[in-house]
Amino acid sequence: MNKELQLEIAEKGGVSVVSIRGDVTAVTGGSIEEAYNGMTRGGVRRILFLFGMDCYINSGGIAILIGIASASRKSGQAVRVAGLSEHFRKIFHMMGLTKYMEIFSTEEAALKDF
Amino acid sequence: MDDAGKIEFHIPNVPGAEKTAMEQAATVARGMGFSDDRIEDLKTAVAEACINAMEHGNRMDASTRVGVTLTFADRKLQVDVRDQGKGVGEIATPDIDGKMEGKEKARGWGIFLIRGLMDEVQFGSAPEGGGVVRMIIHLDRKRSG
Numbered sequence: 001m002n003k004e005l006q007l008e009i010a011e012k013g014g015v016s017v018v019s020i021r022g023d024v025t026a027v028t029g030g031s032i033e034e035a036y037n038g039m040t041r042g043g044v045r046r047i048l049f050l051f052g053m054d055c056y057i058n059s060g061g062i063a064i065l066i067g068i069a070s071a072s073r074k075s076g077q078a079v080r081v082a083g084l085s086e087h088f089r090k091i092f093h094m095m096g097l098t099k100y101m102e103i104f105s106t107e108e109a110a111l112k113d114f
Numbered sequence: 115m116d117d118a119g120k121i122e123f124h125i126p127n128v129p130g131a132e133k134t135a136m137e138q139a140a141t142v143a144r145g146m147g148f149s150d151d152r153i154e155d156l157k158t159a160v161a162e163a164c165i166n167a168m169e170h171g172n173r174m175d176a177s178t179r180v181g182v183t184l185t186f187a188d189r190k191l192q193v194d195v196r197d198q199g200k201g202v203g204e205i206a207t208p209d210i211d212g213k214m215e216g217k218e219k220a221r222g223w224g225i226f227l228i229r230g231l232m233d234e235v236q237f238g239s240a241p242e243g244g245g246v247v248r249m250i251i252h253l254d255r256k257r258s259g
Contacts, residue, residue: 003130026221027129056133058161059227063220070214087154094230095223096210 003056005031009039015046015114017107020083024051026060036068040075046114047072050107051083062095069100082110118187124179125164127172132164135182139193142184146191146253155231156191156251162224163195163247171197171245181244190233190252201237201245 005028006021016039022028032049039047049065051057065081072079082104084092089105092098104110121142125131136157143153164180172178181196205225212218229235234250 023130023133025129056161058132058158058165059223060165060221062223066210066213066220070216070220073214085154087151087158091158091227094227095208099210100214 005029007031007035009035012048012111013114015048015111016044017048017050017111019050019052020055021052022055024055024057024061024064026058026063029061029064032061033064033067036071040071040077044077046078048080048082048107048110048114050110051081051088053083053085055084055088057084057088057091062092062097065101066097069097073100078114080104080110080113082107118185120186121184122181124181127168127174127176127178127180129165129168131180132161132168135164135180135195136160138182139184139191142186143191143251146186148191148251148253152251156193156249159228159231159249160193160195162227163193163249166202166224166247167195167197167245170202171199173199181240189254190250193249194246195249196240196244196246198244201239202247 003023005023008019010017018035069079080102084103089103092103104113125134139160140153140157143156167180168174178198183194185192205222208222208226209218213220228249232249233252233255236248238246240246
């Protein structure tokens with residue numbers, strides 16, 4: 001009953017931009033993890049996760065991002081997040097994830113920061 | 115609650131079914147005049163309570179269901195989420211630093227979010243058996259992010 005998760009990866013100025021649409025949950029979020037692992041194996045150092053404003057994200061999905069934030073710190077990759085609604089920016093802040101993963105309101109703002 | 119309206123329904127114990135409950139709660143809250151940000155808070159809390167009921171209370175048993183009751187009076191909306199197991203129980207407050215260092219599992223945020231987003235939260239047992247989490251939001255309280 002989860003909406004299918006759709007991922008598109010594009011290269012923009014040396015940053016791999018992962019556009020995410022659909023439901024980000026423990027069930028569907030594995031594909032984000034797979035995409036991250038694939039990029040890591042390919043030597044990608046700068047990654048932007050760009051969420052659609054209408055994404056449904058639950059704590060299981062955010063846990064996937066925590067795992068990615070943890071792995072990227074160990075590997076020295078720069079990972080940013082953009083496109084989240086105001087509500088989910090608040091949720092990420094409540095959880096403390098913003099200490100480890102910078103969040104930007106727009107793709108443009110995030111790309112400028114790399 | 116006196117002079118209250120009530121909607122009761124069940125959702126299957128299937129990941130994603132929590133969206134039905136959260137949209138139903140959002141529809142009621144919208145009709146009561148809750149602000150958009152409070153409705154988003156409610157949606158996340160209801161979804162997390164349903165997910166906890168599925169995973170911890172009903173232990174992902176597809177033959178079980180999650181019961182949801184929305185009780186609404188003029189100034190507050192109460193949402194009860196019931197499982198058919200032993201409930202969720204208290205869980206230690208998650209620590210992002212511990213999770214980043216791999217000392218804790220990355221998951222385990224549901225109760226933390228429910229408590230952080232709702233005005234009142236109670237965990238207990240339903241009279242007919244099973245665990246229940248009761249969440250209340252008040253129309254005249256504005257929480258800051």
